[in-house]
Amino acid sequence: MTELKRLALHDLHTELGGRMVPFAGYEMPVQYPAGVMAEHTHTREKAGLFDVSHMGQVILRAGSYEDAALALESLVPVDVAGLSEGRQRYGFFTNDAGGLLDDLMLANRGDHLFMVVNAACKVQDIAHMRAALEPQGVAVEEITDRALLALQGPMAEAVLAAHAPAVAGMRFMDVAVMEIDGAECWISRSGYTGEDGYEISVPEGAADGFARKLLADDRVLPIGLGARDSLRLEAGLCLYGHDIDAGTTPVEAGLTWAIQKIRRPGGARPGGYPGADRIAHDLDEGPARRRVGLRPEGRAPMREGVALFATEDGEDQIGKITSGGFGPTVGAPVAMGYVPAQFAEPGTRLWGEVRGKRLPVAVAPLPFTPANFKR
Amino acid sequence: MKFTEDHEWLRVEDDLVVVGITEHASTQLGDVVFVELPEVGTKVAAGDEIVVIESVKAASDIVAPVDGEIVEVNDAIVDEPGKVNEDPLGAAWFFKLKVEDMDEIDKFMDEDAYKEFVG
Structure with a gap:
């Protein structure tokens, strides 16, 4: 059996009474003493803090954002090049049959592209990108020294703004780099619960202190994987490996909205990604x-x-x-x-x-x- | 009160045995959201899976601890499954069993032995 990896916040999770279970090669908290139901409800009513550091954080660099974006468009059916600076978008890698290899978030960070991919797929995703994008002059850099936290719920803005007032001005799917207590944080206004909230990439050395600061706010409870799953299910969001996989096309999965018109047949940059014919067929005839x-x-x-x-x-x-x-x-x-x-x-x-x-x-x-x- | 290795408790009430799940079991299961009870009159054998209990996390079964006949079930926990977490040893009993051989009950653990069993 392979050794389970530990998160940077492992000690905090056990201190909080988290019940640790194996998940995607990591020891992860499935719930805390409050329990799945209370954690779920708390997130919908106030704010919940999730440790999602097991997910893959990747930076793509080329001559410019646009160069990296156009190269990535050879792997994803999404308008990457047209994404404005400071904005994030949902996307996915496809295979030659039009199936989904993984789903992801990608952001235009000015001179480079930042991406978050699923934990269970990250090794394969990075190998896939290196093989396809490095020959196109794109450097694929896995970020391994940052934790990723999500603060979700209607009170997330008020809680986070106490430490970084500018987050209040962000809109859904905006991304920004901000310093919080001397640590450079990469923040997006997004999440996986259907609620307003933020996802925050924090240097590992600052993550424990930052998480404790958020948890000291009595509007915030730590939330485990159990409630993360029930929250995303109610929000109708897909879980890779369950609701979508290599045998599912994005059109079957109801993810057509994520394939912008510019990448569809008749658009300015149609196809050019694995499985484009199959996806065009599904778009045309219906799945x-x-x-x-x-x-x-x-x-x-x-x-x-x-x-x-x-x-x-x-x-x-x-x-x-x-x-x-x-x-x-x-x-x-x-x-x-x-x-x-x-x-x-x-x-x-x-x-x-x-x-x-x-x-x-x-x-x-x-x-x-x-x-x-x-x- | 007696306890089984399946984390059930048994309480003798006149000539019947009342059966529920332990505090330990209810904590391990997490928030209970669904309970399906057997029909009154069902004849059961020890080890038969006669109750389905689902928490937010998973489904599990509760087995008949001994041979007998179901004479009463607690419909209140079907309507409000959360009672199983709130009061597992009291209000959230599952069923009452008319047991053929009351001596069978003696073989189960007492409270001290059960505490040791769950560590």
């Missing part, structure tokens, strides 16, 4: 299956892997659940999964097989809880 929200009609949660059927007794499985559980804010079970396009209309009644019993579940619009972004 055969779609990711949908699902609301079990009863109280029993329907979790990942639950088979979906069109009828209570029909034999043919039509789809399956890729994420599911109890939604603390919704107050009921919620799920996401894939179904054939003709069953994707909200309100369609399907059946999920739980412990050998078929239980009714309705296709529902996403997100389950409204987004509270500061646009």
Whole structure:
């Protein structure tokens, strides 16, 4: 068994009573003494602090931001070059079949591009970029001496502005570099909860002190992976390796909005990324299956892997659940999964097989809880 | 009160055995969001999975500790699964069992032995 890596804030997590579990090669807090439900609710009502330092932080440098951006466009179907300085955008790497290799955030930081990728994919992502981008003159630099924290919730702005007043002026998906207590922080107004908030890259040496300072504010609670998952599920956000993977195209996954018109057929810089033909086909004809929200009609949660059927007794499985559980804010079970396009209309009644019993579940619009972004 | 290695508690009430889960089990499970209880009248054998309990994290089963017949179930925890976390040893009992052989109960751990068992 490979040794689990420890986060820079490991001691803080154990001191706070975090229950540590293996996740993507790291020892991570799944919950603190408050528990998943209380942590979830606290984040929706006040502010939660998440340690997401396991995620990959990468800088791409070339002659200019635009050079790095145009090179990266050979791997992602996103308008990278057109992103304004100080702005961030969601994107993904695709494979030759149009499937998703990973999803990511990328930012225009003036003379370079900053990117955050998933922990479980980061080694593969960096190798993928080095192989494709270095021959194009792009330097791919993994940042390994910074922690990444997320402060999420309606009170996140007030909490963080006490230490860095300028964050109040940021809009959703703005990025900025700010000094907090002498440490250079890379801040974006974004997150993975559906709430307003920030993601903050902090030098490892300053991370413990910074996290303690935020936690000293009584509006802030530490939040583990358990509530991170229930928050993102209610917000309708995909979890890589579950709701999206190498066998899922962005169009099937409902991520077409992230492929700007300029990169689609007929745009100024169409295609040019792996799987562009397949994705163009899905865009044109519509995908055969779609990711949908699902609301079990009863109280029993329907979790990942639950088979979906069109009828209570029909034999043919039509789809399956890729994420599911109890939604603390919704107050009921919620799920996401894939179904054939003709069953994707909200309100369609399907059946999920739980412990050998078929239980009714309705296709529902996403997100389950409204987004509270500061646009 | 007696305790099983499956983290259930058993309390003898006249000729019935009341069954619930321990504080330790409820803490380990986390916030309980769903409980499915057996039907009254069900004949069960020791080890049968007769209750489904789901927390925010995962689903698990509760087994019949001994042979017997379900004579009463606690519908209150179906309506309010959170009671299992709030009062696992009291209000959040799961079912009452009419046991064929009451001597069976004696083989389970007492409180001290259970405390040692969970460390």
